[in-house]
Amino acid sequence: xxxxxxxxxxxxxxxxxxxxxxxxxxxxxxxxxxxxxxxxxxxxxxxxxxxxxxxxxxxxxxxxxxxxxxxxxxxxxxxxxxxxxxxxxxxxxxxxxxxxxxxxxxxxxxxxxxxxxxxxxxxxxxxxxxxxxxxxxxxxxxxxxxxxxxxxxxxxxxxxxxxxxxxxxxxxxxxxxxxxxxxxxxxxxxxxxxxxxxxxxxxxxxxxxxxxxxxxxxxxxxxxxxxxxxxxxxxxxxxxxxxxxxxxxxxxxxxxxxxxxxxxxxxxxxxxxxxx
Ligand SMILES: NC(=O)c1ccc[n+]([C@@H]2O[C@H](COP(=O)([O-])OP(=O)(O)OC[C@H]3O[C@@H](n4cnc5c(N)ncnc54)[C@H](O)[C@@H]3O)[C@@H](O)[C@H]2O)c1
Numbered sequence: 001x002x003x004x005x006x007x008x009x010x011x012x013x014x015x016x017x018x019x020x021x022x023x024x025x026x027x028x029x030x031x032x033x034x035x036x037x038x039x040x041x042x043x044x045x046x047x048x049x050x051x052x053x054x055x056x057x058x059x060x061x062x063x064x065x066x067x068x069x070x071x072x073x074x075x076x077x078x079x080x081x082x083x084x085x086x087x088x089x090x091x092x093x094x095x096x097x098x099x100x101x102x103x104x105x106x107x108x109x110x111x112x113x114x115x116x117x118x119x120x121x122x123x124x125x126x127x128x129x130x131x132x133x134x135x136x137x138x139x140x141x142x143x144x145x146x147x148x149x150x151x152x153x154x155x156x157x158x159x160x161x162x163x164x165x166x167x168x169x170x171x172x173x174x175x176x177x178x179x180x181x182x183x184x185x186x187x188x189x190x191x192x193x194x195x196x197x198x199x200x201x202x203x204x205x206x207x208x209x210x211x212x213x214x215x216x217x218x219x220x221x222x223x224x225x226x227x228x229x230x231x232x233x234x235x236x237x238x239x240x241x242x243x244x245x246x247x248x249x250x251x252x253x254x255x256x257x258x259x260x261x262x263x264x265x266x267x268x269x270x271x272x273x274x275x276x
Pocket of ligand 1: 013014015016017063091093094152196198
């Protein structure tokens, strides 16, 4: 069967686990050559090998998206291996929660950088392979190939969320970034959309009391949300349950697919109805 992304090349950041891993696998199953990337090299390699084992095409280019040199590194590796780029999914990130009065500058800057600064630098680094590539195709009289960027936002960004001043600000900021890129690059047939997730079963929403940790620049950060918040949020989801990483990836694929060829600047809520 023909895949929806046959012949396309996709970069997915934060693809070592959770939503990013499910997205990389789904895009590969739809025929895309996927550049799997994560802060943690070992899960990044594991997802790329799993895709290859299942007959798909993937390489792993691990690294920290907040490292200023990283966007150039991953673009270079992508072009060296596959020669082109069609889809960029800015998904990597984590939470470092705190109420306003307790949020430090370090906590603020780290979360703004991973969820806002890094996607901006990734998009800017993609200019030669997306915007300029489309311009060259147009100059040759051709219709530019389908290209798109999908940024990951959150209901915390759309509605605000107590205890997430840094994360909510970044996740709303990415909405402005998405719409700006959509307006600037639409003329080159490059679409830019965002997906705002509600509660998706990954380590980010496990009960904080027993949640995992992430170490960023030597700082150990507790992930997860308090159990009572999880319970409260689930009660407010019309579908009555949290989502799976595969369902989240479905929202991303939908926007990357040919069925979304006339959709740009849109924020797709994949939330089970939370917040409507
Ligand atoms: N799970 C949810 O309910 C939910 C809701 C809304 C938005 N989101 C967003 O979805 C995205 C994916 O999160 P997830 O739930 O799959 O979490 P996850 O922790 O399962 O996966 C996130 C991945 O990003 C990687 N990562 C973190 N910081 C990085 C960095 N600096 N450089 C490179 N990689 C980095 C991690 O190593 C991890 O593998 C995030 O942007 C998150 O904010 C998640």
